[in-house]
Amino acid sequence: MTGIARGVAENAARRNALVLATAQAVVGSAGPIAISIGGLAGFWLLAADKSFATLPVTGYNLGVALGAIPAAALMRAIGRRHGFVAGSLITATGALCAALALFQQSFWLFALALVMVGTGGSFTQQYRFAAADGAPRTYQPRAIAIVLAGGIFAAVIGPQAVRFTDGLFFPVEFAGAFFALAVLGLIGAAVLSFLRVPPVSSENHVDDAIPPRPLAAIVRQPRFLVGLLCGVGTYATMSFVMTGAPLAMVGCGLSRDVSVLGIQWHVLAMFGPSFFTGRLIARFGKTRIVATGMLLLAASAAVSLAGLAIWNFWLGLVLLGLGWNFGFIGATAMVAETYRPSERNKTQGLHDMVLFGCVAAASLLSGRIYVAAGWETMNFVVFPVVATCLAALALQAIRGRRVAAEG
Incomplete structure (x- = not known):
């Protein structure tokens, strides 16, 4: 690829990433809203067994998991732009159903509504893959990071929507936040109508003449397996601890407002570094950055185990x-470097189905373990997960050096 062609491809990819980042800011607020109040709303709706309070959050994550492959198939059939618009409308519809369930005080309808919101979220999760489509390979990490940076605004918009609508429909709790989410879903659909996925650059489809490999052949690659393991370990651990955190904060006597703000700071930290994470990956390599992330997860658990003050939680x-x-x-x-453009939809769909299936299980276990064993036990669980992922990264690095030496 010539320098001029690379520049054109990067400009197109940058514009695409900015559109997706804007959509991430508004439609992506579904995640912070569902997670910050899903468990609290479940606790409010349940009269008996409170250990199922986080089931609505599980419903959200389950919707993301179940929608992953259908979302990929739909976008393969009608294109990224129309598929993403449809996903935003699904989010808006699910939010309206959630508000209705709260008015009817129906726990199970509320949980099912969050499954629908999560199904819309399965489209949102593929924004990061769409940002890499057509981008030169060296620009892909930065494009992914730009999209995820939109989550900084989602981290503010979501929790603030909860705070500003609190008590709006008193005595019905939390309904205002889901009406606000429905509006945000409609705004996101309008933003996504401007999406123009650039053509895949010649740098990235030099092997297009080669028939796509079977999915099993792609999955068997050690690089794919390690990437999937670390992605699942990172996301499931984060979901497990984050889902239980609001319950733990309120359970320790802190206010609901403190718990919502705690989730806001958390989501800001999730997406804030995205402005420079791509550059860090380009400089230090993917393996070192993933390993750093794992060590930060362990540090988080250590801080949480040190006490129950606001600063420990936050x-x-x-x-x-x-x-x-x-x-x-x-x-x-x-993971993005282990498949060809012709293989991306099926690979991305399988990846997200496995990933968010594990995340859904983690969020369900969060409430159960919190009620049965407490906040400290939840944080102790982090350490073996981190150790397993670090061991996989080390083995992959050793294998890479050995292959390079033999080559």
């Missing part, structure tokens, strides 16, 4: 968010 959540950013963006970039 600093622990900030470190948890930073660890997620480094670990997840690095792992996503690792």
Whole structure:
């Protein structure tokens, strides 16, 4: 690829990433809203067994997991732009259903509504892959990071929507936040109508004449498996701790407002570093950045175990968010280099189905373990997960050096 052609491709990819980042800011607020109040709303709706309070958050994550492959298939059939618009409308519809469930005080309808919101979220999760489409390979980590940087605004918009609509429909709790989310979904659909996915650059499709490989052949690659393991380990651990954090804060006597602000700081930490994570990956490599993310997750657990003051919760959540950013963006970039453009839809769909299936299970276990064993036990779980991922990264690095030496 010539310098001029590379510049054109980067400009197109940058514009594309900015559109997706804007959509991430508004539609992506569904995640902070669902996570910050989903468990609290479940606690409010349940009269008996409170250990299922986080089930609505699980429903959200389950929707993301179940929608991953259908979302990829739909976008393969109708294109990224129309698929993403459809996903935003699904989010808006699910939010309206959630508000209705709260008015009817129906726990199960509320949980099902969050499944629908999560299904819309499965489209949002593929913004990062769409940002890499057509971008020169060296620009892909930065394009992914730009999109995730939109989450900084989602981190503010989501929790603030919860705070400003609090008590709006008293005595019905939390309904105002979901009406606000429905509006945000419609705004996101309008933004995404400007999306123009650039053609895949020649740098990235030099092997297009080669027939796509079977999915099993792609999945068997050690690089793919390590990337998937670290992505799952990072995201599931983050979801496990984050989902239980609001319950733990309120359970320790802190206010609901403190818990919502804690999640806001957490989500800001998740997406704030995205402005420079791509550059860090380019300079230090994906493996080192993912390993740094894992160490930050361990530091988060250590801070949370040190006490139950506000600063323990908030600093622990900030470190948890930073660890997620480094670990997840690095792992996503690792996976993105293991498949060809012709293989991207099926690979991305499978990747997100496995990833968010594990995240859904983690969020369900969060409430169960919090009620049964407490906040400290939840944080102790982080350490074996981190150790497993670090061991996989070390083995992959050793294998890479050995292959390079033999070559």
